Amino acid sequence: MEYQETKTPRKRVANFTAHEKALLAKLIKSQPIVESKATDGKSVVKKNAAWALITKEFNSNSNVHKRETITLKRAWDNMKAVIRKSYATERPNVPPLSPQPGPILSMAKEVPPMTMSEINNPHDSDSTTLNTVKNNKEEEVLEDFDNLDYSNSKKNALPKESTNRTRRPMDYIRREAVMRIKHLEIKKKLDIEILKTQLEVEQIKKKSALLEEERNKCLLEKTKIELEELKKLLAK
Incomplete structure (x- = not known):
């Protein structure tokens, strides 16, 4: 009897929505350690802890599909690849080969790469690093989503009274x-x-x-x- 190896097909997950991409970009922006180029033991531990925190905060939001850490990492790598491709199209005298990135990928552009090997920690413990790395709360992340879709916000914006009235100085x-x-x-x-x-x-x-x-x-x-x-x- 011949032995036939059967491969388990990878479970297909739902594509990332614009809302999810924006959320992922904001969470990574609040955890810059994940973009560090350092590969020492402490840095790897801190990166893994930061990604675990990103995954937890991502899945705690409503209107998102529950994702695993590896899925979020793969999605972030794809977003950065699209950005690098868009940078190539922005060279002078070279016509763009693909559509320019929207506001979500622009958010991802703003995430600065880190070159530090580790985060200063007076207690030298990885448990407190999570608190020092976490800069933005979940409410602040959700609050920024209202400004992502510029066209929709422009259509639905209510007229406001002009605030440019002249005020005489004191x-x-x-x-x-x-x-x-x-x-x-x-x-x-x-x-x-x-x-x-x-x-x-x-x-x-x-x-x-x-x-x-x-x-x-x-x-x-x-x-x-x-x-x-x-x-x-x-x-x-």
Whole structure:
């Protein structure tokens, strides 16, 4: 009897969606140790721990297919390969051979490769490295997904009121307030001066009336004296 070796077909997994690619890129960006070129024992342990953390956070999100670590690594390698190909098409005077990468692959471009051999750790233990490597929370990752699809966000964006209204600086407002206070003070002083002038005019009028009265009295007395003299002359 001939022995025939049967190969177990690899289980086909669902293709990565745009949402999953974006999530993977953001998680890897928060775990730069996975892009380190170091191959020493400590670095390998830290890389494996970081990938385990990436896998855990990836699978804890909703609307994603549950993936294994090796699947995520393979997907990340494919994304980087597409990026390298897109870089080749961006050379001057060379027409692009394939479509330019979208916003998801642009996110992957931003992930900086690491050249450090290890992460500084005062306790020198791999367990605390996971906490020092983890920089972004799951909520921050999900919050950035709303800005990935530029065309959809542009269509669904609600009009906002213009925030470019001119605002007068504080020093201008202070100067204006000081000028108003000075104006009120000047106006108050003018009103007081006007009242004083009116009082002086009234006093002058009273004095004039008194002088006129005295003059009339003097004329009356003079007239009486003249009449008395006329009477005396007539009596003779």
